[in-house]
Amino acid sequence: MALGKSEISGLLESQDIMSTINCMRQLGATIAKREDGVWEIFGCGIGGFSEPQNIIDLGNSGTSARLITGAVCTTPIKCFFTGDNSLRKRPMDRVVKPLSKFGASFFARDQLLLPMCVVGTSNATGIEVDAKVESAQVKSAVLIAGLNAFGETQYKEKVFTRDHTERLLKAFGADIEVEELEGIKISKVRGLVQLIPQKISIPRDPSSAAFPMCAALMIEGSEILIPHICQNPTRIGLQETLIEMGADIKITNQRFIGGEPVADLLISHRKLKGVSVPAHRAASMIDEYPILAILASVAEGRTIMNGIKELRVKESDRISAVSEGLRASGVKVEETEDSLTVFGNLGKIKGGSIVRTYFDHRIAMSFMCLDLVSDQSIKLDEKKSISTSFEEFFKCFSEIGVNFE
Numbered sequence: 001m002a003l004g005k006s007e008i009s010g011l012l013e014s015q016d017i018m019s020t021i022n023c024m025r026q027l028g029a030t031i032a033k034r035e036d037g038v039w040e041i042f043g044c045g046i047g048g049f050s051e052p053q054n055i056i057d058l059g060n061s062g063t064s065a066r067l068i069t070g071a072v073c074t075t076p077i078k079c080f081f082t083g084d085n086s087l088r089k090r091p092m093d094r095v096v097k098p099l100s101k102f103g104a105s106f107f108a109r110d111q112l113l114l115p116m117c118v119v120g121t122s123n124a125t126g127i128e129v130d131a132k133v134e135s136a137q138v139k140s141a142v143l144i145a146g147l148n149a150f151g152e153t154q155y156k157e158k159v160f161t162r163d164h165t166e167r168l169l170k171a172f173g174a175d176i177e178v179e180e181l182e183g184i185k186i187s188k189v190r191g192l193v194q195l196i197p198q199k200i201s202i203p204r205d206p207s208s209a210a211f212p213m214c215a216a217l218m219i220e221g222s223e224i225l226i227p228h229i230c231q232n233p234t235r236i237g238l239q240e241t242l243i244e245m246g247a248d249i250k251i252t253n254q255r256f257i258g259g260e261p262v263a264d265l266l267i268s269h270r271k272l273k274g275v276s277v278p279a280h281r282a283a284s285m286i287d288e289y290p291i292l293a294i295l296a297s298v299a300e301g302r303t304i305m306n307g308i309k310e311l312r313v314k315e316s317d318r319i320s321a322v323s324e325g326l327r328a329s330g331v332k333v334e335e336t337e338d339s340l341t342v343f344g345n346l347g348k349i350k351g352g353s354i355v356r357t358y359f360d361h362r363i364a365m366s367f368m369c370l371d372l373v374s375d376q377s378i379k380l381d382e383k384k385s386i387s388t389s390f391e392e393f394f395k396c397f398s399e400i401g402v403n404f405e
Helices: 015-026 062-072 093-102 136-146 164-171 206-218 237-244 279-284 286-296 309-313 318-328 361-371 384-388 393-399
Strands: 003-009 030-033 039-044 078-082 105-108 116-119 128-130 152-157 175-181 184-190 199-201 223-230 248-257 260-268 302-306 333-336 339-343 349-351 374-376
Touching: 015 030, 015 062, 015 384, 062 078, 062 093, 062 116, 062 136, 093 105, 093 136, 136 152, 136 164, 136 184, 164 175, 206 223, 206 237, 206 260, 206 286, 206 361, 206 393, 237 248, 237 279, 237 286, 279 286, 286 302, 286 309, 286 318, 286 339, 286 361, 309 318, 318 333, 318 339, 318 361, 349 361, 361 384, 384 393
Parallel strands: 003 199, 128 152, 349 374
Antiparallel strands: 003 039, 030 039, 078 116, 105 116, 152 184, 175 184, 223 260, 248 260, 302 339, 333 339
16 A cells, blocks of 8 residues: 555465465555565555456455455445455454445445455545454554545544554554543544555564464473564563463563564473463453463463453354363363363373364464373364464474474
8 A cells, every 4th residue: 555665574474464465466566575585565555456357365364354345445446355264254244334434335245244345435534433342453444444535534442452553554654643541542544645665574473473482381391582573562462471370481682673562582491370361461362362272271270261252253263162172182171152261281181182173273283282292192183274374383393393293
């Protein structure tokens, strides 16, 4: 959406990212990877998207589906979106309802599920949205849509969600302000301000780094260094929880890159104790709960995770999938509609199970980590889903001395 050439280094080349790149190309952007690994993006500018000639397949990426719906709904073009079997089951109503206020039209199956046609509007004006769900994706979709609307668009939330979009928009020159008033966070963006191309270095993703981090905490004698990891306050919920459990995590070389705080983390094995994770922390670690549940199974005592209902509408019902896999591996768990309790086995994991991943990448990676400390091998019904978000998962673990069978 910036006009001209931007450069991105450190891009995680997962299937989700590649789906997004393919979509942007169909909307008119020119995107190529240089020999040095840096990606060049020649953007179309605000309101400059072209109408795609084909149906856009977003694969498994819920983030892409929601944010791109916001990006196109205030441009007068028609777009048809679909995805894989999992994405076609995920709710889009939470995004469509606020975006409809801009004047865009949406045509989809019952419950606003993909496939969906988005008919963008040519005369969008700014809107005000009071958050109905705790979702950075919904917030981002609204703010991105507001970039091509007359006047100001406001998004208000009582639970503060990830703010990567606000930081990135500001770095690209958007007229955006964020304020807190009486416990409510208000993000405001003024539309029709052209974005300025940038050179961006992307920090390591906390949700991907969570897997080697937790594996090191589980395996006796382990110590690993994870450099250049994002330390955005809205993304360090797992890190805070691990420290409360007694984890040995040293934070060094703190700095800012591209508007985001980053640091190097040194993680060493230590016996952990169960904790109660407060519901208000869920927004800052929503993708990390599956691997936290795995780690909790080898801790001392019970770990209670509250306020995690959102996990039931991810790529799978992650509360149910984690519970099923842990029980099959000999771990006691209890679940409610919006909570999960894991009773730690002090590192004594029976294993010997065949775990259904429901083609959910985070379920697959989590139970691969549990297999590292189980008495009997834990098998998965598939591993291909891992490439959805972490293409180099196996390479990463190989570099720290772990070779999965």
